[in-house]
Amino acid sequence: MSTNTGTGTGTGTELKERADALMGIGRYEQAGELLARYLVDAPGDAWAWSHLAHCRFRAGDHEGALKAADEGIAADPECWYPWERRAFLLPFLMRVDEALEAAREAVRVGPEEPSAHSVLARCLLFTGDHQGCYEAHRKVVELNPESATAHFNLAHPAELIGRLDVREQALRNALRLDPDHADARAQLAELLRDAQQMKLPELAGEYSAALGSDPDSRYIEHRLNLVVLGLLRRTRWFALVCLTIAALTSRAFPTGDDPRELPVPLDTRLWSLVLMSVTWVLGAWFFAYRKLPQGARNTVWSLLRRYWPSRLPVAQALWGTLCAVVLVLVPWTDRGYEQTIALVGAVPVVLAMWFGNSWRRVEKERREKQDGKQNEKK
Structure with missing residues (x-):
């Protein structure tokens, strides 16, 4: 017989499916409530705890999200996802060193998971280890070569360590995989402008096209305004x-x-x-x-x-x-x-x-x- 929750109707599987559906449409608070009900009868589900941590974070409850991630680690220390959630959340609470430890643990238990290496790169960037951040993002690209986001995220640490050739290629790869990637298009245009390979009218055209893909981007709008101001001068x-x-x-x-x-x-x-x-x-x-x-x-x-x-x-x-x-x-x-x-x-x-x-x-x-x-x- 199916297990019912103690606080409402529906099986555990149904609650998880409904929570997943709500997360898919951005209704994280309601999804978190369903996951909390499910976890009353399934406290050993590390993945559910991790999803609850994500829902609470998106709802603005950082402390509650961290508590859910820790519960997931306690439920299954060899599951990489709660470690990844913990590493992601701790910097918001100004606990960067602990976040780096959690990120390394996430990579240890999930060495083939791009998200684990991605959160490690993020923590290394916070600690000022630009070379380590670059290497971690290289690993993300290696594990997920068809991800435009992975290539785009590699561009910034490549710039920080002076590898402008890698930065340009990463941005080109991101645009190859996602021609509508607004930030990649804007940054590539800026890079070509700095290299004297693009004139102001062409640069304005690239920023305008990028802004068309992402009309809410304040950064791209600001760069376009600066280029137009240069033309007016x-x-x-x-x-x-x-x-x-x-x-x-x-x-x-x-x-x-x-x-x-x-x-x-x-x-x-x-x-x-x-x-x-x-x-x-x-x-x-x-x-x-x-x-x-x-x-x-x-x-x-x-x-x-x-x-x-x-x-x-x-x-x-x-x-x-x-x-x-x-x-x-x-x-x-x-x-x-x-x-x-x-x-x-x-x-x-x-x-x-x-x-x-x-x-x-x-x-x-x-x-x-x-x-x-x-x-x-x-």
């Missing part, structure tokens, strides 16, 4: 080109045998306006905007609406271009006015570009120093 170069055209046309800074008579003929000034228009059209459309996919184009306008720092480079570019237009539209007869307008248009743009480049260079050097210190510690 390039518009300041268009303004400098326009100012150069205007200064030459208006004869603001004549040299050598250049014509010096003022005012400049109207047809010459109108021709310079055509050249400035071509500069903006070719620059903004042909060299940048044309190559952006629709998602990245939408990000440009969205960023301009909601993020005021993105408007600064555009405002600076428009200011420089406006000064260039004033230089050629007005028939100036005083070269001093022309030179003043040219400098008023160029100096803010040049200073903003210089300051921004200097700040980004300092930040890059700071990150490189931090990476160097981390490598020394390893």
Whole structure:
């Protein structure tokens, strides 16, 4: 005769099946209640204790989850799953050393289980053993070579120990197995950008595609915003080109045998306006905007609406271009006015570009120093 629980109807098998079904749809609190009822009559089921630990963790009860994992270990010390649950849970309670011991035990009793090696890698990362973390993730890939997640997780420790070739290959393998893996796509694009193998418009396209696969990813959204901001900064170069055209046309800074008579003929000034228009059209459309996919184009306008720092480079570019237009539209007869307008248009743009480049260079050097210190510690 089937065994009934003491707190409700249904056989033990039915309770476990219903709990599994509830876990599958994310109703962990209800699944945990069913498992607790089942374990009243089957306290020796280590796997059920482990599932209960998982349910309690997902419900936010870390202490209760750890207690369930310990009960599973007591029920069957040679079952790897409760050891894996214990190793996973302890870092949330700031008990990393104990977690590492549990992870090693999980690997000992379950040497062919990818999850055991994965939790060991996680604990080794917490303790700062990057090489050990890398080796553990290599073992996960060896045991489960068709898992996109396993390859993706290998990329980070590979970067930490300086194996950028392994990191790139791991990300490519993750995308080969799962073409919609958003994080792998975004990180591979970033890696290629750092290696000067991808331009900003292409990088924006990759981030946009990755964000399409995972619309809730704040990291990918942030990286896409930074790339779009970099594209907007390039518009300041268009303004400098326009100012150069205007200064030459208006004869603001004549040299050598250049014509010096003022005012400049109207047809010459109108021709310079055509050249400035071509500069903006070719620059903004042909060299940048044309190559952006629709998602990245939408990000440009969205960023301009909601993020005021993105408007600064555009405002600076428009200011420089406006000064260039004033230089050629007005028939100036005083070269001093022309030179003043040219400098008023160029100096803010040049200073903003210089300051921004200097700040980004300092930040890059700071990150490189931090990476160097981390490598020394390893």
